[in-house]
Amino acid sequence: MRVLVIGAGRLGVQTIRQLKKNPDMEVVVADPHERPEALVEGVIDKVDVRAHVTALNFCEVVEAVEPDLVLLARTLEDWEKTDTPMGTQYVMGMEKELTRADVPVIPVCEEVMGTR
Amino acid sequence: MKTLIGGVELFGAEIAELAPSFFKPFAKLPKLAQKSIKLSLPFVFLVLLTIAPLELDQQVQYALAIFVCISMLWTFGALPLPVTALLVPVLLTFYGIFPTDEALMPFADPVVYLLMGGLILAEAFRKHGVDRRLAYLIVSRFGGEVSKILLSFMLVSAMLSMWISNTATVALLIPVVLGIASRAEKDKARLSVLFMIGIGIGSAIGGMATVTGSAPNAVASALLAKETAWSFVDWMKLGLPTSLVLLVMAWAILQKVFRIETKTLDIVPIRKELTEMGRMSAGEKKTIGIFLPTVALWVVGANIGELFGVPPSFMSATIVALGASVLLFATRTLEWQDARTISWDIFLVIGAGLALGEGLQQSGAAQWMADIITSVTGDFHILVIMLIVAAVSVGLSNFMSNTATAAILAPVLIGMSSALGIDPKFLVLVCAMSVSLSFVTPIGTPPFTLIFSTGMVSRRDIAVGGIRVALPAMLVVVAMVYLMVEFGLV
Numbered sequence: 001m002r003v004l005v006i007g008a009g010r011l012g013v014q015t016i017r018q019l020k021k022n023p024d025m026e027v028v029v030a031d032p033h034e035r036p037e038a039l040v041e042g043v044i045d046k047v048d049v050r051a052h053v054t055a056l057n058f059c060e061v062v063e064a065v066e067p068d069l070v071l072l073a074r075t076l077e078d079w080e081k082t083d084t085p086m087g088t089q090y091v092m093g094m095e096k097e098l099t100r101a102d103v104p105v106i107p108v109c110e111e112v113m114g115t116r
Numbered sequence: 117m118k119t120l121i122g123g124v125e126l127f128g129a130e131i132a133e134l135a136p137s138f139f140k141p142f143a144k145l146p147k148l149a150q151k152s153i154k155l156s157l158p159f160v161f162l163v164l165l166t167i168a169p170l171e172l173d174q175q176v177q178y179a180l181a182i183f184v185c186i187s188m189l190w191t192f193g194a195l196p197l198p199v200t201a202l203l204v205p206v207l208l209t210f211y212g213i214f215p216t217d218e219a220l221m222p223f224a225d226p227v228v229y230l231l232m233g234g235l236i237l238a239e240a241f242r243k244h245g246v247d248r249r250l251a252y253l254i255v256s257r258f259g260g261e262v263s264k265i266l267l268s269f270m271l272v273s274a275m276l277s278m279w280i281s282n283t284a285t286v287a288l289l290i291p292v293v294l295g296i297a298s299r300a301e302k303d304k305a306r307l308s309v310l311f312m313i314g315i316g317i318g319s320a321i322g323g324m325a326t327v328t329g330s331a332p333n334a335v336a337s338a339l340l341a342k343e344t345a346w347s348f349v350d351w352m353k354l355g356l357p358t359s360l361v362l363l364v365m366a367w368a369i370l371q372k373v374f375r376i377e378t379k380t381l382d383i384v385p386i387r388k389e390l391t392e393m394g395r396m397s398a399g400e401k402k403t404i405g406i407f408l409p410t411v412a413l414w415v416v417g418a419n420i421g422e423l424f425g426v427p428p429s430f431m432s433a434t435i436v437a438l439g440a441s442v443l444l445f446a447t448r449t450l451e452w453q454d455a456r457t458i459s460w461d462i463f464l465v466i467g468a469g470l471a472l473g474e475g476l477q478q479s480g481a482a483q484w485m486a487d488i489i490t491s492v493t494g495d496f497h498i499l500v501i502m503l504i505v506a507a508v509s510v511g512l513s514n515f516m517s518n519t520a521t522a523a524i525l526a527p528v529l530i531g532m533s534s535a536l537g538i539d540p541k542f543l544v545l546v547c548a549m550s551v552s553l554s555f556v557t558p559i560g561t562p563p564f565t566l567i568f569s570t571g572m573v574s575r576r577d578i579a580v581g582g583i584r585v586a587l588p589a590m591l592v593v594v595a596m597v598y599l600m601v602e603f604g605l606v
Contacts, residue, residue: 052571057304089242096291097294
C-alpha cells in the first residue's frame with residue numbers, strides 16, 4: 001500500500017513515524033521545504049516530492065505518485081498562517097478542496113496525534 | 117512572514133524589499149534591536165512633542181503629540197493594532213484632553229455595533245456555507261469562458277464583501293479559484309494569478325459599497341454623521357454605483373494586464389459540486405431568511421418606521437443589525453461559540469480611531485493641521501485637493517492598516533473642509549473609499565497577504581495588477597464623489 005503524506009513538519013513527523021511501524025507500507029512524503037522537521041529528525045531520508053501541494057497541483061502530484069491513500073499532515077504553522085487574519089479558515093478551505101479528489105484523502109487531526 | 121490586522125511591519129524585511137534604500141540598513145539590525153527602536157521611537161516623539169517650546173495651545177500640542185505617537189505605533193506595528201488602540205484613551209485622559217467617560221464613549225459608537233451585527237451575519241454565512249453555494253451558483257451560471265469566470269469570481273467576491281469581511285471572502289474563494297484553475301489544460305499558474313488578484317480586487321471594491329463592507333467606511337461614516345446628515349442609505353447611494361463602475365473597469369484592465377492563452381475552462385465539476393450540495397439546509401434557509409429582511413430594513417427601514425409610527429432610532433441601521441444578530445442566536449442559526457471566531461479586535465481599532473479623531477477635533481489640533489495644509493492648497497481647485505487626498509490615502513493604506521489610515525486622516529480632512537468652507541463629504545468620502553484601493557503591495561491589506569502567501573502570486577504580479585487598477589480607480593472615486601456631492605445626490 002502506498003501512502004502519500006503531505007507535510008513533513010511537526011504533524012508530519014508523528015504521522016510518518018506511525019506509518020513506518022508497518023514495514024509493508026510505502027510512504028511517500030511531499031513538502032515544500034528543503035530540510036523539513038522529518039528530515040532533520042531522521043524520520044525520512046529524503047523528501048520525495050518537493051512541492052507546496054494545493055488544489056492547483058494536487059492532481060499532478062497524485063498522478064505522479066499514484067497513492068492508494070493521501071494523508072494531510074499540515075498544521076497552521078506549516079502553512080505559515082498563524083498570524084494572518086482568517087488564516088485558519090483559509091487553511092481549512094485549502095485542505096477541504098483537496099478532499100474533493102478521486103483518491104481517498106484524510107486530514108490528520110492534531111489532537112489525535114498529540115502534537116498540541 | 118509576520119502580518120498584523122491591515123498587514124504592517126514597517127522597517128521589517130518585508131518592507132525593506134519594497135522601500136527606498138535608506139530603510140535597508142535598519143532591516144539588517146538584529147530583530148530585538150529593530151523591535152526596541154520601533155517601540156521606543158513613538159514614545160520618544162510623544163515626550164519630545166509634549167515638552168517642546170512650541171507656540172501652540174497646550175491642548176493642541178498634547179493632542180498632536182498623541183496623534184504622532186499613535187500614528188507611528190500603528191505604522192511601525194510595534195504593538196498589535198488593538199493594543200495600540202487601548203493606549204488611545206489612556207493617553208487622551210493622561211494629557212487631560214478628555215475625562216475617562218468621554219475618552220471611552222467612541223468605543224460604544226453606534227457604528228461599532230453596526231459592524232458587529234454585520235460580522236455576526238457574516239459568521240452565519242460562513243458556518244452554513246451560504247457563501248460557498250453562492251460562489252458555485254454564480255460561477256456555474258456564467259459559463260466556461262475564462263473572461264466570464266473572472267467576472268463571476270470578481271462579482272461573487274464583491275457581493276460577499278459588501279456584507280462579510282474582505283479577508284473572509286478571499287479566504288473562502290482562494291481554494292475554489294485554485295480548484296477551477298487546476299482544471300485548465302495549460303496556463304494553470306497564470307490563471308490562478310489572474311483569478312486570485314481578481315478576487316482580491318473584487319473584495320476591496322465590493323467592500324466600498326456599504327458601511328458594513330469595511331471598517332474604514334464605518335469610521336468615516338461615524339465621523340461624518342457628527343458633522344452632517346449621513347446615513348447607511350446615503351453611503352449605499354454613493355458606494356454601490358461606484359463599486360459597479362470600478363468592478364467593470366478592474367475586470368477589463370486585469371484581462372489586458374494578465375493575458376491568458378487559454379480561453380475556456382471545464383466548469384462541469386463546479387456544476388457537479390453544486391448538484392452534490394443538494395437542497396439548501398435549514399441553517400442556510402434561516403440565514404437567508406434573516407439576512408434578506410435585514411438588508412431591506414437597512415435600506416428602507418426609516419420609511420417603514422415612519423409609516424408605522426415607531427421611533428426613528430428603532431429602525432436605525434445599528435438597531436436593525438443588532439436585532440438580526442439576536443434572531444440568529446434565538447433561532448439557533450448560530451451558537452455563541454460560533455461568535456468567538458469573530459475578529460473582535462477590530463472594534464477596539466475603530467473605537468480608538470474615533471476617540472483619536474474626536475480628541476484632535478475637540479482640542480483644535482485637527483483645525484491647526486488643516487489650516488497649515490489649507491495655506492498650501494487653499495487656492496487649488498477642489499478636484500485637485502480631492503486627488504491629492506486620494507493619492508495620500510492610497511499611498512498610506514498600502515503600507516499601514518486601512519482603518520488606521522482613515523481614522524488618522526478623516527478628522528484632519530473635516531477640519532480642512534471647514535477651513536476651505538466646503539462640504540466635508542467631498543474629502544472624507546474620497547479618503548474612506550481610496551483607502552480600500554490598497555492592493556498594490558502584499559502587505560496593504562490582509563486579503564492580499566493571503567493571496568501572496570499562496571506562493572503562486574508574486575510581488576510583481578500584485579504591483580503590476582494593483583497599480584494598473586488603483587490609479588484609474590482613484591480617478592473614478594474622485595469623480596463619483598465629486599458628482600454625487602456636488603449635485604446633492606448624497
